Amino acid sequence: MKQIAGILLIIMSVLISAQEKKYSDQELKQKLDSIKAEGNLLFSHENASWHSGDLISQNKSVAGSVGTYLTYKVHDTIKTVFLNREQSLVLAEYSFKNNGTKPVKENFRQRKLNNTESGINKVRNTIIPQLSDPKYEVGVPEGYNLNIIILPLNEKYKVYLIPGTSQNGIIPFGNDYLFITDGEGKILSNQRFHSRLIPAITQMENGTTSVKTTHSHLKTNPFISATDICTFKLYAPLTKMEEFSVYSPALGTYMTYNYKKDSLEKTKKP
Template sequence: MKFFLTFLFALLGVCINAQNLEKLSEKVTEEGIALYRSEMASWYGTDILRENYKNMENIGGYFSYLDDVPKCIFFSKQNKVIATISFPTNYDPKNAKVDLSERDFTPVETDYFTIRQKALTRINNDTIFNRYNNTNFNLVPIIKKNSKKVYVLTGASVNNVVIFGNDYLLTFNNKNEVESIEKLHKGIIVHNIGDGSIGADEGGVHSHVLDNWQQITPTDICTLMLYQKHTGWETYTTVSKKYASIWNNKSNKAFIMKTENFKKIANYQLEKNKKSENKKTQDSNK
């Protein structure tokens, strides 16, 4: 009976742990895709604005958010909305709706604008933020229910480079005041992707060492989705002392497992490959 109870509790623990990892996978995937959708609107929105708006020196900044459709908002130095670009779900620039009429921020847009500007002020005055040559910061405000955040990603200003790390998360309270600032990676990870041809690499990997971010981050997922066409990566893996996270670019899902289990699988596959190679060598020597 004692053995049965011990086995039952062990099995229950495994099931609970699997459920927790599945929930963690779903949560980080959802947040990463939200970041991606916002950044896609910003990427295309900037290009469309340059084609349709002549007084670029009047631009004070921009941000994107998800309404019924993704929208990219450009505001003037007088803090008035001067361009609203709305996108279809496939982000086809040909089908984007461009509105260049000047107007005030909506109440929702006021919140996005406020936390973006406060995040920018902290970036310019807080030593936690590091700057690197040939890079720039991209600010991505995300508001969901009672959650207000600004993610700060580092993007490359040169071609054929993908950057992970040097990213940050600022959380805000209901008064739009900064509650916390944290790093999502300890440093910066730079991947050169050659000539950018699709299929150049099957996958990539980097490690996580910060205790609060042992799993793949939403910023990792956002970057992977933005650059997938350029890298050709089918999967990407992040590894920490606690978790191994595998991102699948075809399904757009993260799978998180314990690192110890990941290593067991990797070692098994390595041994399997060695046996296969040895057999081929033996067969060729016959």
């Protein structure tokens, strides 16, 4: 028993030490720059998905035949393609640059999926059934949905799940996940960034509006997340908010992101 207790104490000490790691200003800046870059990448994908989804719904000749969609990056272009119900053909393709709200190119010529699209589609179809496993604790509160973003990672894939909502005056932070899969879509590891959904209310019942919002992270997740940045960039333009902050108890500091400046900095107060 003493040996077991000793081992447990060692494990706990390692965990506490990892959570309380100190970062130099340069290390912290590098970490935040990396998170911001990932958040912008996620946003570029969701931005294309959002706007192409609106466009395809208005195209009566195609919308009724669509089964699913895929969004991916090719050089400086983000493409969203819509597949038929059998997922054997691309029915429509929209190309976006510089996070534009209008595509720089549209193509409605039916074609077979290319290698990139086939790979992403295979991962999507393989991972979705796995998400019902209770060990991953993937859930969707009423009034919200989960959007999937699939990014190639060498021979593997990163699969993000981020929340979405059609409710006005809400920025849906939290309830976000990251899965690393093999090339076929089998889950190798998983991470949950927040313990729950954290809806930021931007419009109060008395008519007042919020211009800033802050939430805290657990010590096990000390940094602002790329999903936080993506979600804020999607919804903030629909509000009067320009920035949000995350407080890190593990680091004892705030991290503030401003979407108009695309700046992410360590701050003493939000």
